[in-house]
Amino acid sequence: MRIKGLLGVCLLLPGLAACGASGTASSGAPNAARSSGAVTTSCGLDTRVPAPPRRAISLEQNATEIMLSLGLADRMAGTSYQTDPVLPSLAAEYKKVPVLAKQYPNHEAVLAKEPDFLYSTLSSAYADQAAGPRAGWKKLGVPAYLSVHDCETVKLTADEVRFDTIFNEVKHIAAVFGVEQRGEKAVKDLRVRLDRAVREAPKNTGAKLMWYYSGTTTPYIAGHGGLPSTVSKQVGVDNAFDDIRHKWPAGNWEEIAERDPDVIVLADLTRGGDGDSAEAKKRFLRANPVTSQLDAVRNNRFIVVPGSAMDPSIRSVSLAEELSKGLTALYG
Template identity: 60%
Template sequence: MKTIPIRWGVAAAVLTLATACGSGTAATTASAPPASRVTSCGLPLTIQAPPRRAVAMEQNAAEIMLTLGLAGRMAGTAYQTDPVLPELAEPYAEVPVLAEHYPGREALLAGKPDFVYSMRASAFAPEAAGSRQDLARLGVPAYLSSNDCEDRSLIPATAEFEAIFKEIDDIATVFGVRERGQAVVADLRRRLEAAGRSAPADLDADVMWYYSGTETPAIAGDTGLPGTITRLLGARNAFADVEQQWPEGNWEEIAARDPDVIVLADLTRGGDGDSAEDKKRFLREDPVASRLTAVRNDRFVVVPGSSVDPSIRSVTAVEQVGQGLARLYSEKESS
């Protein structure tokens, strides 16, 4: 979830891919499909042929590609943070894993990629794959999600679902499966509309999203996806005045705001306060946190950690939180 800050200007560049790697024969002018053009975090990308050896730099990027049916065009993936979606587990298992976290430049290039896709800027840090501009000079186009651009001024003020849908469309366009992408987005839109009605009407609740950590917890500010989901469901973000995606909080300030509900991100990486059960245990035992209204009343909603940043899972997070709020507040009314 956290990224390594990278601050540089994004140069205007056009990336070209002259051949379809791994096809065994050169593409002819007559049979070559039209080039696809997308813009990623201010960087124009022109891709002459649908990639055949793409690398997804983390699980969320891989799951978008697999949802689009692109397993056969993937040369690698990395950085798995949660169990893969059940419906994608079989194709995911066939994709080579290049590294436990982000692959370095040598490990990445050893897979002879013709396209790299990441949803986090930290994938293109010097100690990881290196900058997208450097990859461009090697003839490898690299797409980065608008939620985490290298140039922070290019990141939208809030994380909106329309940006997720556009990203899915961009990736589908690059791979020449745009109709498939449109079908995926149409289904997500339908589910999102229904999920937005799942929370109780006239909901009066302050919600805190708790991602990780115990001594210095990472909580959701107003500009990330949790803020968008909270507004969509008619609740209030307890930290709506904080203009960061995931600021580090402290328990005294959290106690002062005293949220009615806490959404717990369930992470499987094994760190301090990562799993939902670890978070609950800490909250119930800590002398400050245990006095919170949400903790005393056992008002928790659990979502997978990978669903709290923009991804193919984001609509599921709306569904889960909406259903959780409905359950908690129907219980409150009946008690």
């Protein structure tokens, strides 16, 4: 749920920007990475990519699944930090990639694989105790790409996650590896699925949703600007906490009871923490004296989605699909 949004990744040729002045990528951006001496810029750091990488390391699951979706298993020297079962369609390719660590590998473990490209959608992958800062990898001549959704610096982060941002990142990664056509096809397929999910969602339900990510004593819920907020708008429902100007604020049950959402969307997390699984959330909500009185709880209006789908990734469209199906089941 550590998500930040910004359409600020550019692919540059020396002396030629492939991004418009507004910061959004132009249609020529993906092609720039194919040329010798191309530069990739992400979250304010530009590094040279002299040739399509052959020994890339994806540092967490979102990055891994984007790369595998582009057919890049044979270009990967390693992966790490699997938080959920890999998408079934990618499972066979995933088995071909060495797993370096259960969570983040440290700098030495990454360096030992002699990578020529690092990729993460989360800035925590580049912490000192993890793979190490991107600037340090730049000095070693290794491009370290960070998703625009979680830049290290707040000023580089936009207020909202948008699907165009996600789709452009997929195309940018495809361009870095010289497989632009795969990127275009992947994005085209995602757009078709997203359009269908929006089209098939029930209209004019007036439903107010609470997106419940984790925690029981202190619940973490979706506020404004994150992927759940964006998906709610696309599908035509309201995020009951969209007035809170944080993507994942810490809530309290008394305020939640006052707002009394119509539907609760439950993140089904597999990490085993307090209130992580969807079933654990349901048990808590039904047992707690305050939450058991919520209209959504009394009427069993729950929609369960994989927790990983709430992050901007190749799975993001599936969040819209699951919400659309869930609303259809509840409202017809």
